Amino acid sequence: MIELKGLTKVYGRGAAAQTALSGVDLSIRQGEIFGVIGHSGAGKSTLIRCINLLERPTEGEVRVGGIDLTKLGRRELQERRRKIGMIFQHFNLLSSATVYDNIAFPLRLTRTPGKAVETKVNELLSLVGLAEHADKYPAQLSGGQKQRVGIARALASEPDVLLCDEATSALDPQTTDSILALLLDINKRFGLTIVLITHEMHVIQSICDRVAVIHGGGIVEQGEVAKVFLKPQHDVTREFIRSEARDGGPLQAAIAAGGADGSKAAKITFIGSRTYESTLSRTASRTGVHFAILQGTIGTIKEEPYGQLTVRFEGPAEAIGETMAELTRQGLDVEVLN
Numbered sequence: 083m084i085e086l087k088g089l090t091k092v093y094g095r096g097a098a099a100q101t102a103l104s105g106v107d108l109s110i111r112q113g114e115i116f117g118v119i120g121h122s123g124a125g126k127s128t129l130i131r132c133i134n135l136l137e138r139p140t141e142g143e144v145r146v147g148g149i150d151l152t153k154l155g156r157r158e159l160q161e162r163r164r165k166i167g168m169i170f171q172h173f174n175l176l177s178s179a180t181v182y183d184n185i186a187f188p189l190r191l192t193r194t195p196g197k198a199v200e201t202k203v204n205e206l207l208s209l210v211g212l213a214e215h216a217d218k219y220p221a222q223l224s225g226g227q228k229q230r231v232g233i234a235r236a237l238a239s240e241p242d243v244l245l246c247d248e249a250t251s252a253l254d255p256q257t258t259d260s261i262l263a264l265l266l267d268i269n270k271r272f273g274l275t276i277v278l279i280t281h282e283m284h285v286i287q288s289i290c291d292r293v294a295v296i297h298g299g300g301i302v303e304q305g306e307v308a309k310v311f312l313k314p315q316h317d318v319t320r321e322f323i324r325s326e327a328r329d330g331g332p333l334q335a336a337i338a339a340g341g342a343d344g345s346k347a348a349k350i351t352f353i354g355s356r357t358y359e360s361t362l363s364r365t366a367s368r369t370g371v372h373f374a375i376l377q378g379t380i381g382t383i384k385e386e387p388y389g390q391l392t393v394r395f396e397g398p399a400e401a402i403g404e405t406m407a408e409l410t411r412q413g414l415d416v417e418v419l420n
């Protein structure tokens with residue numbers, strides 16, 4: 083659906099030149115929710131703004147639905163852009179227009195007949211849960227409601243792609259979750275491809291199918307969210323996950339204590355229905371090994387449950403080895419930590 087090839091963006095020239103993106107390749111599938119995560123200055127905004135050419139890349143291809151947007155003339159680009167909706171961190175609403183008129187704006191721009199505008203806007207108002215607020219002005223709305231207006235406005239042109247530029251960064255956690263739920267609902271209902279950028283792992287974990295981690299203008303890691311989240315390969319990814327999990331010194335000390343006394347620490351990952359099964363305790367009782375839980379998380383990635391436990395096994399080395407082998411046979415992921 084979206085193919086970025088060799089995408090490079092350099093701002094400025096000569097001594098002041100600043101490379102924001104260098105040689106980025108990304109392939110985003112139709113109907114998926116694709117997240118790009120990175121620290122401030124990593125190049126996220128530049129990347130997402132290159133997808134609709136709000137920012138023109140210095141080099142590279144931007145293919146949306148098979149068409150390289152960088153090769154289009156002004157008029158054709160304008161036409162194609164209508165099918166790429168966008169929402170923003172600070173909503174970018176017209177402050178002097180009502181909720182209704184903000185949503186109607188893109189439709190009036192393309193001279194849609196009045197009756198069709200009315201039908202469409204009313205449909206969108208109820209989709210985003212703002213039917214009772216049609217006549218209010220943005221200043222009378224909460225942040226979450228403003229973003230709902232932004233989403234309705236972006237959907238007015240029936241886009242096939244929705245770009246979300248830090249769409250929940252200005253919202254509190256509860257409102258963030260309600261906006262994420264709305265985006266997921268829209269994705270399912272209309273099969274809309276969603277690309278979002280964020281600096282919060284929670285956003286990725288809640289609704290994305292796949293994720294790319296961007297650092298210093300390049301993609302350092304990408305893949306299915308469950309894989310990247312549960313088995314991060316790059317230090318930047320680990321940092322994002324650690325900052326959510328807040329594990330620290332005591333856990334590391336408990337892991338390191340193993341080895342000396344013959345115990346073994348391991349991180350065990352369960353995904354899907356396995357999360358709620360008693361595989362670990364059954365296996366340990368069969369092999370006669372004891373275990374202490376040093377840290378544990380149970381949660382969901384998108385709508386799939388997962389569990390990740392850091393445990394210390396105590397017992398004869400052979401029995402510990404057999405326990406880990408059996409857990410692996412049962413389909414759990416076992417990573418030995420010491």
Ligand SMILES: Nc1ncnc2c1ncn2[C@@H]1O[C@H](COP(=O)(O)OP(=O)(O)OP(=O)(O)O)[C@@H](O)[C@H]1O
Pocket residue numbers: 093094100101102120121122123124125126127128129281
């Ligand atoms: N218009 C511009 N002119 C010059 N340099 C820019 C411009 N926009 C971005 N940059 C630089 O490009 C790099 C990437 O910026 P970008 O805004 O894409 O990162 P980001 O990951 O979105 O960061 P943030 O989350 O802080 O917005 C940064 O070093 C930034 O200073």
